[in-house]
Amino acid sequence: MIRFESVTKCYPDGTLAVDDLSFEVGTGELVTLVGPSGCGKTTTMMMVNRLLDPTHGRIFVDGADISGADPVTLRRRIGYVIQQTGLFPHRTVLDNTATVPVLSGWKKARARARAAELLDLVGLDPAVYGPRYPEQLSGGQRQRVGVARALAADPPVLLMDEPFGAVDPVVRDRLQKEFLRLQAELRKTVLLVTHDIEEAVRLGDRIAVYGAGRIEQYDTPASVLGAPASPYVAEFVGTDRALKQLSVTGIDHTDLERPPFARLDEPAGRAAARMRADGARWAVVLDADGALHGWVGRDEMSGAPGTVADQARRMEAWVPVTGTLKQAFSEMLKHDAGWIAVLDGPRFLGVLTPTKLHEALRRTIGSGGRGVPRERAEVDSVPTE
Missing domain, CATH: 3.10.580.10 (CBS-domain)
Structure with a gap:
């Protein structure tokens, strides 16, 4: 569904953000991009919806080279969830959720019905929360609305940049569980950026562990924890990786x-x-x-x-x-x-x-x-x- 071919991103000041990156994300797969700040993981994700364009290389989404796609049209086919949700403060929760379908030409009644359906799916009763404004919601509730809005036009691809990083640990745990439930049902192709290896292990079907602008290991959570590809990866996942591995080891x-x-x-x-x-x-x-x-x-x-x-x-x-x-x-x-x-x-x-x-x-x-x-x-x- 998503394929990077020798992708490099170099900024005008000479900063090399991503260096010769090649990897694939399968249809319905959730891949977590994890690494320290400034390693290129957010740059990688932003090139998928052309918020940034690569300096060299090509990116394919569903078999098509996105360099020739209209950026606005492309973004309406790709859900995007960020840490602070980016909700419009002057619009109700229901109208916030219906934003992309309306922009895509849906009739208002159909867009609002889809928004109500998605709010219910993320655990927010549309009759209760739909008429409210973002300032009337908790941080966890706003994050749920952000996810619902990203899913409203039923995009095949979902990009998530530190989506659960702005809430407390208890709410974060609940949001992660809820998102895993949604993903099991919807099977979207997801790129999720995080700096937290625990979150990467818990959510990802596969993990891309970033060094400086490049992927040091791309594998399943169990393999990353059980067989780090380099001393850098071993250090990044932590000396307690055996304990982390408990979370990805099934009962036999x-x-x-x-x-x-x-x-x-x-x-x-x-x-x-x-x-x-x-x-x-x-x-x-x-x-x-x-x-x-x-x-x-x-x-x-x-x-x-x-x-x-x-x-x-x-x-x-x-x-x-x-x-x-x-x-x-x-x-x-x-x-x-x-x-x-x-x-x-x-x-x-x-x-x-x-x-x-x-x-x-x-x-x-x-x-x-x-x-x-x-x-x-x-x-x-x-x-x-």
Whole structure:
């Protein structure tokens, strides 16, 4: 979808911002450009919508050389989100969001309907927030409007320059999660500029790590963390890259252990006797379909009337199998648990222990991070029914 061929940008004062840059971004791919200030990452992005033109080389968008495109027409086909959002203060949120469709010739009613649809998509009720003005919104809400406005004309390409950098860490975390949800649904081709390696790892399908005007490594987050291409990249991603790698390492079925279990409708006394014979002090509680309903202790059930269901306790420490080792580790620490349940929907698959977490991370680092699935699922609460 986006291709750079030997692109160089040199300013009139002799400053070399980008030096002989060549790389490709696939359709539906989210690529993060990360590096220190002044390394050329924003210049790279601004050349895609011709806010800047390269000194040498060519840039292609959807197979077409953009040097021959009308800049205004090109920009209306490319969404653009900046740190400060750039909303018009004298226009309502709904009209701000409808800006590009109106400029592209849409009828006002159609543009406003599209704007309302996009506001709802980014989590802002158009009936509530549409009539408001930017000054009446929080920083996080303004950033959501900026994203909605960039998506309003349904552009195939989205450029984002430090889009979440102007908000506090809590809001930033929520915005990142919301954007990942949107990207999973919309599959836009995205170039996102950031100086934060944590954000680059969390959001990117691939990462371009910049040195001075050039890309030092272009690869998946797992590969950048697991096998830095140079001492510069290793230093940039940090000495704690093994910990960062937890966030891009998926849970493998082979890492799971199967603990003792008791059936939901099993008589409590019989379950306790079986656990005692097996030397088990506790067991997970499953229904007939293998769904997790909690856990029970052997001593609490000994001599207890009724079924296991009457004694079962809620299981708080768990993650979906589509989650990451970072999620598993975080939940383990949060609940001070010696293990964490792994679920496929409501179905119980097994448990992940600290030993298995450590083994999985060592294996990932040893493989250089290649071929490791990268999932982005969220942790919810355990289903009780």
